[in-house]
Amino acid sequence: MMKDTREHNWRGYLFVAPATVYLALFAFLPMVLAGYMSLHRWHLLKDEHPFIGLGNYAKMFADPFFRNAIYNTFVYVVFSVPLGVVAALAVAMLVARPLRGVGVFRTLFFIPAVSSQVALSMVWIWILLPEVGLINGAMKWLGLDGSTNFLAEPGWAMAALVAMSLWIGLGPRMIIFLAGIQSIPEQLYEAAALDGCTGWQRFRHVTLPLLAPTTLFVVVTTTIAAFQLFTPVYVMTRGGPRRTTDVVLYHIYKEAWQKFDVGMASAMSYVLLAMILVVALVQFRIMRRGLSEAGAAA
Amino acid sequence: MTDVVINPVRTRVGSSHWNGGAPVAKSLGRHGARPLHNTTNGRFLCGSRGFLATWVARRFSGGGHEWTVDSCPPRLKPWATRSLGPFGCSQRPRWALAVLLLVVFVGACGEETAQPEIVLRVANWSGAQVESSFVKLERTFREEFEAAHPGVSVRIEQIPGHGQYAPKLLMMHVAGSMPDVIQLDASSGAVFIDNGVLRDMVPFIEADAGFELDDYFENVIDIARRGDALYTIPLDFTPMMMYYNKKLFDEAGVAYPRPGWSWDDFLETAKKLTVFPEGARGPTQYGMYFENVMPFWVLWLWTNGGDVLDPTGKRAGGYFDGPKSIEAVQFLVDLMTKYRVVPHPRESAAAGVDLFRSGQAAMDVKGHWMMIDYQADGIDFGVVALPTNGVERATVVYYSGLSITTKARHPQLAWEYIKFMTSADVQVRRVASGLAISGNKAAAAHFAGTPVEDAFLAEVPYARPPWGAVVERYPFIEELGREMMEDILYSGGALSVEDALRQTTKLIDAALAEQ
Known part of the structure; x- marks a missing residue:
């Protein structure tokens, strides 16, 4: 028996080895190195890296443009996360119905996720163009003003x-919401219907509470992704107009590749990590309380 | 144990045979370690287990190569003769599998070349903007060079996008995987030249009797000089010029601008070419198009006697916030807000729509490369020197050239390649598309004789190097300049040009001081 267990362990390690090696080499090691670099004045190509302690951190918080980037990042998170989660839930409710051809819609809604963000940004530049873009064109067709240059205002x-x-x-x-919705037992809806629940009440008192763990997961992952906004900014606005879309990750990019100050870029990355961690922990705390209350109510 | 030839099978691993019964796989699978011998190119593939060799064969099955199952010649067979016992040990198949996977993962599966080839690695940015015939042309050059240097294979590594080109190369330098030759854009050259990424070319030039530096434009060559050292040989370059749309000028009955014109002349011309219908919200045709890209508008400072930095490139104070620079930026802003002869960014469409190309602006400051697009659009254009305001003519020269990296594995060969690519023979064909002016005087002269080309060539003596060739953080300064222009234009007059330049000068000096 003992031998078997050991052999199992041995095989188990073998199986997790590729992922572990990958994470260690390409995630943990760079993180440790970035932490080390963030404490130094570190030019990408120069040999001397004088130790400056928390100098990079002090300097970045004294920089009004970096504080502005943090503010912009939070503005983006505060708007894109709740709206994104609600929109996804609404669409998931729609495509959860057993309609004919619903697979086509699920696929259509999923296509952006498998496309290059640069390509999508180019499409959106076109959508947002003044006069000839999709939105402004539609507004002109409706007799409204179609000259707003969305990306330049x-x-x-x-x-x-x-x-x-x-x-x-x-x-x-x-997709994640859809999986959550489909795992809710049908009997609960039948019971609710017998109790005379309307459609909205069924959603409010059956679907939503039972989706809470799914929602937590979606909210946290969406938040993390929102903090890491970069590609659309890089392609569409370059932080402008007037730095209103200058977010932390774009700032990090500029430090590293326009100023070659990888020490500062690493320090900023750690600040971004701290921001994400704190917000994610707060979300866990709030929503776990919500979860246990839902559990108590049920 | 693997030396014995069991059932040597001569098989063609072309697609037709391969998709069918796969005789190779069969013979390999039964008899264990069987190296594949490609009789077409003489390569041996000394795999271990049958399926590994098969996998290798599958990878190379597209080329219609002849393969035989054969034994490795002794010198090409490190695995069979050394410590590769585990491969044959049938009682420890797990080990064999693990090692095998590792081998596949690392990609070290012995692909041996009978005749070692020298690979010369050359990095450039993609030629995608200039249609595929340009890419085809580049391939022709590569093949000609390879034909003249037997045993050498040139590998062009295209890295798309100017935004990522320099970062990627710098990372390759840090990681020790730098190509031998890199194409460089002068406006981002400083960081390469000043950090030991490039080799001084003077020793190569001095040792080479067949190369004359005098064959190249002197003020273009000088951009990449540091003292006596020289780091780049130019491929091609362009001064920035004022393009004008002849049709719009004719319609307005305005004479074409001539070299030596002043800012006042320019303003009068622009006013006459602006069409602002009664009651409309804005002009339907502008005198000049404007993009808030600092490499394009920095010239207005120069043609007014102002500048961004002091002559040593160490500080902006007294220059970018000096009276001449303030006057120049004020003039640009006035063109947009006061005279309304140039579109405000709010008015000009978002990225991708060029008002000059769409015939809604009569003039634009651009380089030689735009000619390709204008010709494709069917625009009847002329070019003229930039207007000046009481100073001598001035423009910038943006150029690209080839450099040898310090980490090049084949520096001498890299030099041969650069000599070949910058030679008049190659250059004449390379710039024939209208991309730019060749850095090679003979090749440039080949295209002289048309009014447009002559106008460009006439500006070469007045062309200055861009600051990016000298100041490492200049790309960042250009970003600050772009943001500053945005701040001014969107403040609706609340932010004065003078204050904006003073603030930005402080930011530039802070960025330069901490270098």
């Missing part, structure tokens, strides 16, 4: 990025 650019994020992130979130 400080008041619109961030809103445009949020709108785009709803669509790009829709697929994976929808």
